[in-house]
Every structure is written in structure tokens, then in C-alpha cells.
Amino acid sequence: MVADTDDYTFLTGGTVLGFDFCLTFVREHTPDQIIARLGGHQPVTLAGAHTLRGAAETVSAWPDVHGDTHRSDLLFAAAVRCADWTMLLGPEGPSWSGEAVSFRPRDGGFRWVRDDETLAACALGDRGARALTERLTGVRVTPEFLAAARFRCAGVPDPDRPAPADRVLREAREELVDYAEHGDDEQDPWLERGVVEKCVCDTGDYGVIIHDEDEELARIIAYAPADLLDRILAWARDRAFRRVGVHGAPWFAPIRDRLDRGVPVPADELRRADRRLAGRAASAPGVVRAMLRPPSSDTPAGVVCEAICDAAEAEDGDYRTVVADLRDDLAAGLAIELPPRPHRRETATALRRRLAAADAGWYAGL
Template sequence: MVEGVEQVLPPNFCVTLVRGAGPDEVIGILGGADPVPIVSAQTALLAEDAVRERVDEHGVPHPSDLMYVVATRLGGWTMVIEPNGYLCTDRDVVRALSAAGELVSFYYNENTTPSFTWAAGGRELVRFNPGYPDELYGAEPGRLDGLLTELGFTFGGYGDDPGDDPGDDPDDDDFDADFQERTFALMERMTGVRWDAEHLHAATFRCAGVGGPGSRVAAEPWYAEVREALEAYVADPGDWTGEDFEGWGRRGVTDRRVRALGSAGPAVYDEDRAMAMAIAFAPAELIGRIFMWAWERPFRAAGLVDEPWFGRVRDLVHRGEPVPAQDVQVVEQALDPYLATTVFLPFRQDRAHRANIARGLVVQWDSVNPAADLCWQFARTGAADGRPMPQLFADLWRDFPELRDVVIPPPQPPPRERDAVRRKREARERDAERWRLEDLRNTWGGRIPADPRLLEPDVQSATLGLVPHDRDLIDRIAEAGPRTQRAMAAWAARYCCTRSGMIAEDWVEAGVTALERGAPPPPWFTDFDAAFARWRDVPVESITHRLSVSFGDHAPPPIDPAVFALQAVVMARDDDPLIAAMATVRDAMHLGDPAATSAAFRAAFDLP
């Protein structure tokens, strides 16, 4: 039986074994040339995108129309894997690859019908759907009947139920859910070669873009650049595309050994750079001890490490073995009282959320590498720990002083950027810039501000609420000097208090008057909590803040006009006069007819 291949193969694949032709010869038959060697199936299969697109000398991207294959020797056979491909199901390809020997192929796609093919000497002997193997085709369709029965393939899926028409699709309850496992076992029995995930991890694959038998794409000038993109991938699999999903480039990190901390690594790097660097270069033995220390932390805080079941679970996690479902349930139940007091709002009362946190500590996930796995463990521990991440790292430095002795070597120089890769990067950057500008135009009502201050995040968040009401007014406010902007903010604050009726309160009038005079605020307007407490006549310390999250098309709850008014008086004193003006005028628009409010504001400041 082929073990663990589901961890290596992509969701959709075609796996083919060919006898009588080596890897490079197979790639030549398929219309490719000069394959690139890549170690490990996982690494090789992820290079698919490198051949799907090319960028010409003018920087224009084009689909290459190539299919991607990886091939390696497997005993006396050549294994060919196509991620998301189906080339080896084509009858001309089957004939060409089996002409000098034999072919056994299994195609699977979650959206189409799976297919198994056996051919020899250029003749297709058997072809069938391994999920419903009742109907077999080919020159000798009965040749595999005994072996299929022996391996447990399910027959009789057509027309078993009363009322079924002969042309109907098979019934769902006739489907063989284990057909993938049986098909791989069939391939092993037919070829006599055994392979598993460990073999695929260690094998060297010959990788190329191909155009199909008889194709002349390998002679195209740009084909060499597709190969160059594959070579760039080999030089740096984690960053050859320049996508930088984890944001290491924004942090100025180019060393691949640090980038290998994975998608959870940047959070560690941002919190404690020295810790991230030490983990990136720490020996495996130290990484293993820290992993278990971090894993035990929430259990220790919950007082569970002396429970009879804990040692069994800890040993399984330490060995990297699956924790049985019943033990996972024990962990969920035992941690729940502790998590109920440590998980933050709004999920404090959500037991399902707490169960997910507990399950995340003991259910295995796909391993990237020990250092990256440790960074993810920090995230999982932090979710369950209830203590801030700085405390986690402070305790880690204390308990593992040897981390300070980890030698941090000089950073590796970035790999040389090949021309084909440079063109792809530049094309992506142009696309990204085009989309960025289009998004800005949509955000700003069709006209991107010329004043760069308006694009600063804090200013933008205070300003965008004005876009639907008076886009031109935003530019007029931005053009005004700081003194005028302060006056604009004071005008908008009085407007809000008048519209809401709050100006009738003496203490509100006093706050607005002080604002207009440039005097310090009364104590009840030093911040919003103080103003809210005065309005509600409650102590400031009694005020709590609650976050609510709604999903779907539900309208947000209405905000009391008084709240807008109080906020406007406070916001009018923001340190940045531009933010003060924008935020208060925005609030004023909410409290009156926007057109009338805009007209009154423009008249007050003689704005065109």
C-alpha cells in the first residue's frame, strides 16, 4: 500500500508510471526539453506557476500554454506527476509513452471523473473509472478483473436500485470512498515497485514545462526563460515569485534562513527580533525543548500537568504522533474552565471557540520545519495562555538562557535575479500599482487627492466619510492652513451640538466656547469618556467599552446624536488640525442634511 502520499500530492493530480523510457526521455516525448532537477516532490510540485506564464522583453505577460510535469526514476520505471494536469490521459500520449514498454496511470480531479489507464506496446489495454469500475474499456478490458476483485474494488454500482435506468449515473451510496487507496495499491501490484511519502520527499525530480507530443514549444526562444524561472525557484523556493505574503521584504529581511520561520514568524520578529533570530539559527535539540515548553504552558497554567491523562498526551505530541480523538475530547473538557477566564471578548462565552483553541494544541498540523512549527506553537499557546506575548518571551529568555548563546551568522546575500524573473516581478509590480491607483480612485470618488497628507492612514480614516457628500470640500479643507482648520473644527463642533440639542446644556456650551477661544478644555471635555460620563451623570471609572460584531446585511445600530456631538467637541482638539477639521465636519454631515450642511460650512468660510 502507498502510504502518506495524500500529504505530498496536490488535491488534483495525474500520477503515471512508465516502463521503457527514463525521466528525460519521457519529458522529451511530452514535448519538453532540458528539465531542471528539484529535490522533493513537495518542492517540485509547487514550481508549477513558474511555467504557466512568461513575460516578453517589453514587459507584457502572456500565458505560456505549457503543462507542467515532474519525473523521477522509481525502480525500473519512471514516475510522472502532473499537478492539476491530465496530459497522460490523452490517448495519443498514452500510445507514445507506452510504445517502448508499458504505462500505468491514475488521474484524479475533484470536479471531474477519475480515470485509470493501462497500456503496453502502444496499445491501451484497460481504461476505467476506479470509483465505479463496472464498465471497463480497452483492447483487453477483462485482464484486470481478478486483481480488481482481490483489491476490493466495488462492483455493481449501476442499476442496483429498483427504478434505476441503465443510463443513470451511479448512486451515491454505491460510490467507493476508498478508491484512491485501492488504485494506488493496484499500481503497486502491477508495476512491482513500492513508493510512499518518504520516497517522494527524498527523490530528485526532473521538472519541465511541456507542450504535448509533437509540440515545438521547446524550440521557442522564450522556452529558455521558462526554464530560467524554474531555476530561480530552485535557488529560492520560498521567495522566487516576489509575492512575499508574509511581509518579510517590508521588514527588510532577505536572509532565507530567517524567512524560513514561515507565516507565523513575522509576528515573533515584530514582538522580539532577537528571539526570532535566535530561533532561526538555534540547534534542533533546543528548538524541540522550547516547543514542548511552549506547548505545556497553558496546561501548566490550568493546573493540568499532574492529571493522569496528561503524560500520555504529552508523549504523543512530543513524538509527533496523532492524539486519539477521545484524548482530544478530554483536553477540550479539561481546559474549558481555564479558557473561559482567559479567552478575550467577544468569544468569552463561546464554548465552541474555546474547544477549537484547546483542539489546536493537540491536533497535528502540516509541518513546515521545526523553527516555523515553533513560531506557530507560540501563536497557539498565546491564544490559550491568557497572558500577553511579551510575557511569553520574557519567560522564555529566563528559562532558556542558552538562547543568548546562539550564534547569528552574517545574512546570506540574496540570489541573483535572472532576467526572466525580473520581468515577471516588474510586470507584477506594474499590475499592483495599477490596481492600487484604481482602488484609490474608487475610494476617493474618482479623484485621488494631490495632497499626500490625505493618504496617510489616520487622516484618511477621518476623511473618507466626507467623500459621498462633498468630494471637493475635502480638497478645500486640506488647502486651508492649520489655524483655519482649527476654526473649521470648532464651527463643526458647535454645529453638531446645536443640531443634537446638546448646546442647551451649560456644560456643553462651556466646552464649545473654550474650543472657539482656543482655551484649555473644561475637565469634562478632556476626553470622550469624561464627556460621556458627564452626559450620563456617572463616574468615569464606571464606563466600559463593548465590541459587537454583526454579519450579513444588518444595518448598524443608530448612534445617538448626542454621541456625535460629544465626539465632535473632543475630536476638534486632535493634535493634527487637519484630522480635527475632517473628523468634525464628517460628524456634522451625519447630523443634518449633507447638502445643507456643506452649503452652510462653505458659506461660513467663504469656500468656492
């Protein structure tokens, strides 16, 4: 059976690792060998794919006892055995001995390597890359498999940044161990950031991304009136569609009309759009499909945050530029009065550390 277009949607749209990651199948290597090859330090076992997004956030930054967040500049990697293959969720790895098949859901980029020889490397589009990966590996990844899988996880160095100190890798492992033991306490990313305003928390995972880039903008969106939310949403969509070259295209007009009216876009129209976008930038099909799918957010403010994130992904994840331009282009409309910020709660991890330090000091005084 060949993978259908929606078989892997549970991996995208912010449900596992967010929109931008690579799915790689490697033969002749165990999960721990793959983590070691990527530079990870003593992987930690996590049960179920639902834990991976929180684990990835834990590796990328962690709080101190004062609630301040420190970024690690590490990437997150999770590996699990699938029959004769090991599946890696995370960064694109180095060249592998043996055989490796990989694709990026964000843009449909596909690569097939055997014994350091590249047999195929191309942009097949999201649908084609998924189907060919399954055909070559014989592995069908299902939600049921991911729910039961036991992933070996670690923070690994970013090849585009200076090599991290060993203490950073050790700290990342300590954070993952803490997350594995107390994950239920930390599944709410807003709790980890000390945010207590319900309307801000209701913006969901995409709101977290905006908050981490511009905390005040996240609060503005959360408190914005409906007309301002409509303006921001239109701005984000226009930005992304111009970037991928479909804004104003006659063939795209009916699709955009459905989107603006909140009407689902039929699957056959999405497939036709994929074919038209095949010759454009590699990220175009993935970005357009992300923006045309029904939003995963439950609130109007969350939908706006999701659209801003999609617009940033259309620009290779340049959130800083997109947020700055949004601030400039809609400066007058964004100047709304916000209520005073409530007192920030102590983060779950920081609280455990402070209590542990206090206990250690008490015992030392005996």
C-alpha cells in the first residue's frame, strides 16, 4: 500500500516537532548509534510521540530558579527502531554508511543514500516524498505506532553553530531526564513561561512561538478586537502568498476566496495547486498546503498566530523579520491598550530545583 497524502499529517502542523523537521530512515544503525553520530550525549527514553514537542522545547531552552530562560542552541533528535530501519525525527544527519532515506514534510525535499553514494536527491513535493519513502523502506508510520513507540532522545549540536561545551550537552540530558520523570507537570508550555493570562494561553502552541519572539505582540494578539485580528490575518496570508508567488494569480483566486470565507478547500483543488507549484521554490507547496488546511487553533487569536508562523516558514523560518515587519506595517493598529501584566508564576522545573537546593542546604546544616 502506498502512503496517501494525509498519512503523515499527525507529524506536521505543530503536533509533534512543529512544521520544520526531517524524517530519516537509516538501515544498519541502532537509535543510540544515530544519536551518538549526531553528537548527542547519553540519550533518554521517552514513551509516545506526544512527548516529543515538549522534550524538544526542553532541550532548546531551560529556566533557572528565577524563571529566566536560557537558550542552548542545541537541536533535538528522537530515534526509534522500525523493523530493519531506525527512524530519526529531527535534524538532517550527516552521510550515513549503509542506507538512508529521508524527506522534509515542510517542502517535500527527498534524499536516498547508500554507502555514501547519493542515489536520488530532489524536491518531489510532500505527497511524492512520503509515498516514495514508504515504498523504499517498506515502513508505514501510523499514529498508533507513534503513540506506543519508545524514542531515544537527546539534544545534539547544530552543525551551523559553534560546537557546544560538554556541560551544555550534559545539562540538556539532565533536563530531558527531569522531563521524562515529571513530564505531566510541564506539558503546558505557558506554565514553563510563567504566563497566567487565559486569553494568552488560549492562543496555543503557535502563540507560544510568537511569545518567544515578541512577548508583547503575543499579548496584543490575545487582547485584540475582531477587526484587528482580521487585519493581521490578511497581512500574514498576503505575505506568505506573495513570497511563494501565488498572490494575485488567476488560478489561485478561487482557492483564496474559499480561505477568506472560511470554507474548506477540496482535496482535488489542493492537488492541482501542488502540481502548479511544483516548479517553484522548494518550500512553496508545503507552505501553501499549511495555510490552506483547516487551522488547528481553537480561538481566533490562535488562528492569527498560526498564520503568522506559516508566513515565517515561507521565509525559511525567519520569524524575527516577519514579526518586525508586522510591527512596522500595522504599527498604528497594534497600539492598543493592554491590562497590566499579572505576576509570573515560578516554572515547574525551577520550583523543583529551588526546593531541592533548599533541602540540600537544610541537610548540610544538620
